[in-house]
Amino acid sequence: xxxxxxxxxxxxxxxxxxEVFEQMRAGGIDAVHVTATYWxxxxxxxxxxxxxxxxxxxxxxxIMPVETADDIRHARESGKTGIIVGLQNCSPIEDDIDMxxxxxxxxxxxxxxxxxxxxxxxxxxxxxxxxxxSRFGRQVIAEMNRVGMVIDMSHSAEFSTLEAIRLSERPVxxxxxxxxxxxxxxxxxxxxxxxxxxESGGLMGFSCYPFHLRNGSGTGIDEFTEMIARSADVMGAxxxxxxxxxxxxxxxxxxxxxxNGNWSKVMDYGEGSVERPSWPDPLPWFRTSxxxxxxxxxxxxxxxxxxxxxxxxxGNWLRFLDDALQPAV
Amino acid sequence: xxxxxxxxxxxxxxxxxxEVFEQMRAGGIDAVHVTATYWxxxxxxxxxxxxxxxxxxxxxxxIMPVETADDIRHARESGKTGIIVGLQNCSPIEDDIDMxxxxxxxxxxxxxxxxxxxxxxxxxxxxxxxxxxSRFGRQVIAEMNRVGMVIDMSHSAEFSTLEAIRLSERPVxxxxxxxxxxxxxxxxxxxxxxxxxxESGGLMGFSCYPFHLRNGSGTGIDEFTEMIARSADVMGAxxxxxxxxxxxxxxxxxxxxxxNGNWSKVMDYGEGSVERPSWPDPLPWFRTSxxxxxxxxxxxxxxxxxxxxxxxxxGNWLRFLDDALQPAV
Numbered sequence: 001x002x003x004x005x006x007x008x009x010x011x012x013x014x015x016x017x018x019e020v021f022e023q024m025r026a027g028g029i030d031a032v033h034v035t036a037t038y039w040x041x042x043x044x045x046x047x048x049x050x051x052x053x054x055x056x057x058x059x060x061x062x063i064m065p066v067e068t069a070d071d072i073r074h075a076r077e078s079g080k081t082g083i084i085v086g087l088q089n090c091s092p093i094e095d096d097i098d099m100x101x102x103x104x105x106x107x108x109x110x111x112x113x114x115x116x117x118x119x120x121x122x123x124x125x126x127x128x129x130x131x132x133x134s135r136f137g138r139q140v141i142a143e144m145n146r147v148g149m150v151i152d153m154s155h156s157a158e159f160s161t162l163e164a165i166r167l168s169e170r171p172v173x174x175x176x177x178x179x180x181x182x183x184x185x186x187x188x189x190x191x192x193x194x195x196x197x198x199e200s201g202g203l204m205g206f207s208c209y210p211f212h213l214r215n216g217s218g219t220g221i222d223e224f225t226e227m228i229a230r231s232a233d234v235m236g237a238x239x240x241x242x243x244x245x246x247x248x249x250x251x252x253x254x255x256x257x258x259x260n261g262n263w264s265k266v267m268d269y270g271e272g273s274v275e276r277p278s279w280p281d282p283l284p285w286f287r288t289s290x291x292x293x294x295x296x297x298x299x300x301x302x303x304x305x306x307x308x309x310x311x312x313x314x315g316n317w318l319r320f321l322d323d324a325l326q327p328a329v
Numbered sequence: 330x331x332x333x334x335x336x337x338x339x340x341x342x343x344x345x346x347x348e349v350f351e352q353m354r355a356g357g358i359d360a361v362h363v364t365a366t367y368w369x370x371x372x373x374x375x376x377x378x379x380x381x382x383x384x385x386x387x388x389x390x391x392i393m394p395v396e397t398a399d400d401i402r403h404a405r406e407s408g409k410t411g412i413i414v415g416l417q418n419c420s421p422i423e424d425d426i427d428m429x430x431x432x433x434x435x436x437x438x439x440x441x442x443x444x445x446x447x448x449x450x451x452x453x454x455x456x457x458x459x460x461x462x463s464r465f466g467r468q469v470i471a472e473m474n475r476v477g478m479v480i481d482m483s484h485s486a487e488f489s490t491l492e493a494i495r496l497s498e499r500p501v502x503x504x505x506x507x508x509x510x511x512x513x514x515x516x517x518x519x520x521x522x523x524x525x526x527x528e529s530g531g532l533m534g535f536s537c538y539p540f541h542l543r544n545g546s547g548t549g550i551d552e553f554t555e556m557i558a559r560s561a562d563v564m565g566a567x568x569x570x571x572x573x574x575x576x577x578x579x580x581x582x583x584x585x586x587x588x589n590g591n592w593s594k595v596m597d598y599g600e601g602s603v604e605r606p607s608w609p610d611p612l613p614w615f616r617t618s619x620x621x622x623x624x625x626x627x628x629x630x631x632x633x634x635x636x637x638x639x640x641x642x643x644g645n646w647l648r649f650l651d652d653a654l655q656p657a658v
Binding site: 042 | 372431434435
């Protein structure tokens with residue numbers, strides 16, 4: 001499953017281990033956007049960055065930090081996987097605008113403006129009401145634009161997302177979600193959002209997390225690629241990517257923490273339910289990063305051209321990051 | 330007062346303002362080691378770094394951040410003053426070894442292992458007993474050696490200082506202190522320490538803080554340069570620098586906080602006393618950075634060669650930093 005350009009997974013939060021990094025290599029993945037925060041504050045994020053620094057030392061034959069998009073090319077050339085560190089929430093910047101530049105300097109390159117809930121910046125996708133972007137949020141968007149930190153609205157609410165796209169002078173992404181026209185949940189995205197993302201010059205990464213898919217863990221690769229083909233009709237294939245949301249080897253306690261953080265006294269089941277409180281079974285054709293070529297094969301079978309497949313599998317992410325990770329000129 | 334190499338002040342903690350930065354330029358200072366911490370924890374230091382980032386934006390015509398020693402040359406060439414950020418205490422790394430690399434990435438290049446008191450690493454100069462370097466401290470020294478963060482023992486106790494020099498594989502500095510043979514206080518340094526610093530390849534910067542000088546605020550430039558000449562006999566002129574400890578425009582509350590941090594319920598007067606609780610009057614020949622040429626003139630009058638004067642005024646610091654700020658090979 002050779003590609004003429006880098007292969008990139010737009011989101012993972014695995015229980016990181018040497019085996020997981022070996023599977024990235026086995027799957028031919030040249031870069032992965034990894035999650036370093038769900039609910040952490042600034043100090044807690046520093047410890048998570050410290051953990052990544054230890055992994056870069058311990059597994060320097062398999063992974064390397066990504067500072068600019070060219071590092072993804074360097075990773076590809078040297079047979080490693082570049083790690084793009086990102087945050088699923090804005091909690092680490094607390095209420096401090098100066099933290100944006102400081103985190104960028106620490107190679108935090110992508111940040112979601114909210115995660116499911118209302119943040120200091122905007123509403124999450126599970127809130128009943130959506131006030132859009134706050135006063136602080138407008139300053140954060142401008143500062144992220146300035147330093148070259150990507151705005152990711154994967155877990156944000158619709159009006160907030162549209163407002164972020166309108167206010168941002170640079171393209172916005174949804175790193176991992178699926179279209180509502182395919183599976184109508186508040187966590188997935190409307191055609192209106194998809195069009196606005198494309199018009200901004202951003203992209204959407206398709207998720208392999210079963211709760212984002214109409215037939216859950218029973219979803220076939222053919223159905224997945226049909227969803228992508230219909231999305232290409234809406235956004236154009238050049239605005240599509242992959243963001244698998246792979247959460248491999250994580251115990252249920254991590255899922256509970258992702259859903260409940262420190263904010264909930266009662267168990268919040270997120271996209272699950274009392275009856276389905278735990279991780280969904282993985283898709284049979286996407287259990288680990290080593291299965292990445294199954295997606296490539298599926299896209300080719302769907303009839304996408306080689307150039308389109310290369311774009312969706314990583315070329316579009318790479319072209320986007322070439323500019324997006326640079327400071328504003 | 331032209332110099333053939335960079336002019337460097339090895340320590341200041343002023344109430345930073347555009348006027349202070351203009352005085353640096355007026356004094357021909359190409360780089361200053363500035364203090365970003367006395368007692369702050371990790372999160373508080375991030376805010377102080379944020380403050381510096383704002384200053385770099387607001388006064389980009391006068392100052393610039395120093396990432397490597399070559400940036401000091403770039404500052405000199407462009408008529409700016411390079412800012413070398415350092416810490417007077419190890420409090421920001423808390424008990425977390427990973428913080429050393431994270432702070433280095435944020436351009437924290439110099440760290441004292443203790444400030445007056447016992448730290449998690451070693452004893453300060455005002456402690457009655459001195460256990461030397463702790464278990465954590467040995468790991469911190471190795472990690473500072475690895476990433477290229479300078480070990481500064483200005484406010485540390487004697488045995489701790491000698492042990493740090495012995496354990497460190499790279500040279501150690503005392504950025505700002507004077508010899509005990511000239512003025513015998515626990516804050517100044519013994520000949521034993523001075524010799525060990527020189528043998529390590531490090532250096533000592535002479536302080537213009539009146540409490541470090543035998544005749545306090547009445548100390549003349551001739552007495553100051555005589556102290557330097559006698560130190561050159563001990564250490565060799567190539568291991569000498571300037572570290573003025575200039576604390577310009579600071580209110581007495583800042584002095585009280587430097588002395589008491591959060592640790593003391595009763596007023597600690599440090600090098601002062603109940604009778605002299607406040608800042609000493611500045612030396613008449615060193616009130617601001619603009620007076621730096623008075624030191625150059627004094628050293629020339631003392632009979633140092635031009636090369637020796639250039640070295641003491643900054644060349645020795647620059648040569649030292651050329652290697653010291655690089656990661657270990």
